[in-house]
Amino acid sequence: MGCISCIMRRRAKKDDKESRTPTVSELEHLLRDHDMEVGRRQKKSVLVEAAHKILASSGNNDVQRIIDKIANGEDFVFNHWRCLETPDRAYYTLGPFAQLELEMVEARRLIPAVSGIIQKHFGDEPDAFVRVYVDDCLHYAGRCIYNNRRPKWEDFQIFDIVADRSIVRVHVYDSDSKDNSAVEPLGFVEFCIADLPFEKEIDGWFELKFAQNLQGINLDRYAQHCAQREEDFKFDLRELTAMQQELLEDSDSENDDDAIIPDNAAYMKTKGHVPASTAARLMKRVRKGVSLVTSKFAKKARSFQEDDSIQYNAGEIRLRLKLVRTVPEGIDAFARALSPSYFTYDTFVQEENLPQLDLQELMDDAMDIKLTLFDDIIFAVMAFCYYIFAWRSFLLSGLLLSAGLCCAKNAVLGTAALNLWTGLVLVIMASKTWRDEMTTNGLNAPLDQRGLELVAAWNETSEMHAFLVRLVQSRNGQIVSMQDLVHFAGTITVGRGELEITFKELKSAMQDLWFVDFPKQTDLKKGSLVRVQERQKGTVIAISSDEKVTVQIDVEDQDDDIGMGVYAMEDVTVRMAPPPIPKMLVPRSMQGLAATLQFQVNSVRDDLMALARQLQAFMRWHMPVKMLIVVCFVFARGFLACYGYIHESSFCYAVEEYICHVRNSVLCVVMVILFFCRARGVRVVRGLFQIAVSRFRRRLAPDCWQFF
Incomplete structure (x- = not known):
């Protein structure tokens, strides 16, 4: 309160006639200006408290203060030029330029993780909870809803966003213990902050990818999910013959969406089985028999009913999203120059796509x-x-x-x-x-x-x-x-x-x-x-x-x-x-x-x-045409160079000198790139270029999401 009173006294002396009680927003701006002024005077940056702190495992307050001092970011407005000068460090040291308001409402059609023979034969309901990752770093873990394939959390959280190209992952887990120490992943969905429009709420159901598809880097996973929903990959490599696979690979993806087989098909999980209890399986067979008898007596063709025990995605989750700026408009453009880090997950062949062991x-x-x-x-x-x-x-x-x-x-x-x-x-x-x-x-x-x-x-x-x-x-x-x-x-x-x-x-x-x-x-x-x-x-x-x-x-x-x-x-x-x-x-x-x-x-x-x-x-000259072309070119180049050496005033000598200059120039450019690619000036130019390019990129979510 002392610093606020000082500011108010200075303002009252400046204009006593217009003195009035300031609003809350004006006080916040005055405090920010005062902190920035103190920071300039002391040559220290102002720290911004994180929305989700890194908690000390021991619960010691002294240790927690040390962690906060290390983890809290510096004010983005005061240090936004670091996005151009040292973008690698700025991503880790700056505070947020925006905040993501995320509410995890509910989920449906979750497939429980089967970890035992009893669960496989008698069925199980998932004990689902959500973890939120920003650039593959865990920022939040929610509460668990027990024994429900359609849990409702209605959990509202706010997350700090430093880089505009950050990837947020909402991951649903199945808890196998009361303290969530033993968990099984169920499914996840990812989205890029750069696609979210500011100050616009997005509310809807998002498709969950199978947990086994958490492979490679988030940029590739997100690009693939934006291009096509996971449930559209309705194929099983084990059930396709070699001829069928060849036909599917040669088919036109624009005319037959169901025939699409991606290059990494063997690494993708495309089908999930929902475990059911013995009673549920018995009732299913009874319903199937009744349908068969009814259609036979009514002399009608049986309508096709898709097997509800098979899913081509891990379910769906309902989210409410809203991206809110925390910096003045225009300053947020510097966040586009930051390249967020990511974790490269191992790629592996899905067990169901593995060949017979031979x-x-x-x-x-x-x-x-x-x-x-x-x-x-x-x-x-x-x-x-x-x-x-x-x-x-x-x-x-x-x-x-x-x-x-x-x-x-x-x-x-x-x-x-x-x-x-x-x-x-x-x-x-x-x-x-x-x-x-x-x-x-x-x-x-x-x-x-x-x-x-x-x-x-x-x-x-x-x-x-x-x-x-x-x-x-x-x-x-x-x-x-x-x-x-x-x-x-x-x-x-x-x-x-x-x-x-x-x-x-x-x-x-x-x-x-x-x-x-x-x-x-x-x-x-x-x-x-x-x-x-x-x-x-x-x-x-x-x-x-x-x-x-x-x-x-x-x-x-x-x-x-x-x-x-x-x-x-x-x-x-x-x-x-x-x-x-x-x-x-x-x-x-x-x-x-x-x-x-x-x-x-x-x-x-x-x-x-x-x-x-x-x-x-x-x-071995089994491709005589191609080999003759190469041989003729090599001999022609050799004879022309030899003639140019003998007659230095000839056109051949000028051509050879030009080729040598081009070769030396290419080598010089390569050397310059190697020596100056990490220079500060080059990084500033690269950052400005990324900012300029991003100006023409529109935030099209959710229209650009196939998984929405």
């Missing part, structure tokens, strides 16, 4: 990834690099060395040399003989006579040793002494990589080596899961007496029209198989983990193999 498929997919990624790409690139650096081709190695020296002498000459060398390598890749020689080593050579010859040509003990190790592993053997195997690998070739034995003789000799242990009997039999030449997967149909094996190739690995073939026994190896463990002995959690891993590995395998096959087809 460890054999998991191991096959992992082996396909290994063959595609490592053998065909990484090991091939490593072999090519070692081929060049080991001077196995004096032509290629010498030309590359000359190109490097040309780069040191002149940039245009170096460009010409590098392009000509690249074009020469691409042309050589057209020859399978040269391509295999440059990209095949002991780590990826085929286990046959041709592979043995390619490895021997390296004349390296390490390469032959790697080849022998793979040979032993393919035959399910064990290496007793690795050092003896290294010495044996060094004696296979003579001279400069010449062979005096065949691959068949090498396998026969290794069968009798003491430091290598092979199984006495082959595992190859009718019905065995095998790989042909370490690549194609298949199943053995028959084994003839002349060591010929008839194999049915898997559909996904068939080349052209080859479905079944006869192969030499040495080309067929048994696939790695998991140990036979009864499924009943494996914990359910481990089964779910393995099924999730199986789904993710299969997805990576499909994407990786498609990309690898395209790359292999390109490098």
Whole structure:
């Protein structure tokens, strides 16, 4: 009261004739002006008390005062320029620019969380309460309404809003204890503050998303929910055949909304089952029987009745919203420059969308990834690099060395040399003989006579040793002494990589080596899961007496029209198989983990193999048109640069210089961005740009909400 009296005395001295009793709003403005004046004088910001405090768990008042001193934000009006200067810090340190008046009225059609066998068979009613999160931080937890699928809370609360792009989440929980220490999430709904108009009340029912869909970041979840209601995703991946899924994926979403399957369909929960008691299920069957008998005697078609025990959302909640400014109009624009923080929730495949657990498929997919990624790409690139650096081709190695020296002498000459060398390598890749020689080593050579010859040509003990190790592993053997195997690998070739034995003789000799242990009997039999030449997967149909094996190739690995073939026994190896463990002995959690891993590995395998096959087809000249375009461009660039170097006054030299300037300019821009992206001036410009853009963005809620 002392400061108010001082202010009033100063005002009375200024104009005694117009002295009168001030209103409450005038007193609030006078106090705010006085606090800001004191803050400027003391060079300290005025703290604003939070609408929902962070409470001390111990209840100690001294500790609570310390927490309030830390958690309370600084006055937004007095410090609004921090939104441009230090937006990251301003989001955490400033007070609210607006307050959200939120009333959680009631909910309906909630699905109780089933956590036991008794609840599953006899039904249960949820003990529902609400938690409110702002930018994924818990701000409020309401009271619990017991045993009711349609609880009424009528709980009115006010929440501080610092950033205009903040996301508010209203999350409904099912309590399993009196103190709400054990809870099960039921459903949630999110909305963005930037879409709420000021001083306008929004009252209505909001769709609740399934709690299992709380994945990723809130911006993506909100954008997806704004685009389409969750109950519109009426599909079940388990009940769709492969042909139906393909038809749904190819369908036009504008013409058939029910056929929409999002890209993350396997990660979404789309269907919920409402547990019912035994009596309720019995009455349902009675009603169904009565309806059937009535329709039969009345000779009328039965009207379709949707199963009320199945829901395609987690229910609905009724909310009343109103966004109220706490700062003068115009100052709130600075809140649009703030980027609120968020929490990234783990993404996981829904249990009902997981494939049937198949460890054999998991191991096959992992082996396909290994063959595609490592053998065909990484090991091939490593072999090519070692081929060049080991001077196995004096032509290629010498030309590359000359190109490097040309780069040191002149940039245009170096460009010409590098392009000509690249074009020469691409042309050589057209020859399978040269391509295999440059990209095949002991780590990826085929286990046959041709592979043995390619490895021997390296004349390296390490390469032959790697080849022998793979040979032993393919035959399910064990290496007793690795050092003896290294010495044996060094004696296979003579001279400069010449062979005096065949691959068949090498396998026969290794069968009798003491430091290598092979199984006495082959595992190859009718019905065995095998790989042909370490690549194609298949199943053995028959084994003839002349060591010929008839194999049915898997559909996904068939080349052209080859479905079944006869192969030499040495080309067929048994696939790695998991140990036979009864499924009943494996914990359910481990089964779910393995099924999730199986789904993710299969997805990576499909994407990786498609990309690898395209790359292999390109490098092997199976796409001649595209390869010719690349080769012609590389050679043309090389010859033009060479001509420009010889004739510096020519147009070619000017073009090469221009290209070099463009390249250097791009690198300079990248360096500037890296060095100045966190500079204060850049952040101010970015904030002003966001404010300017947001001026043209209208607050369209609830019209922009499909979930309303």
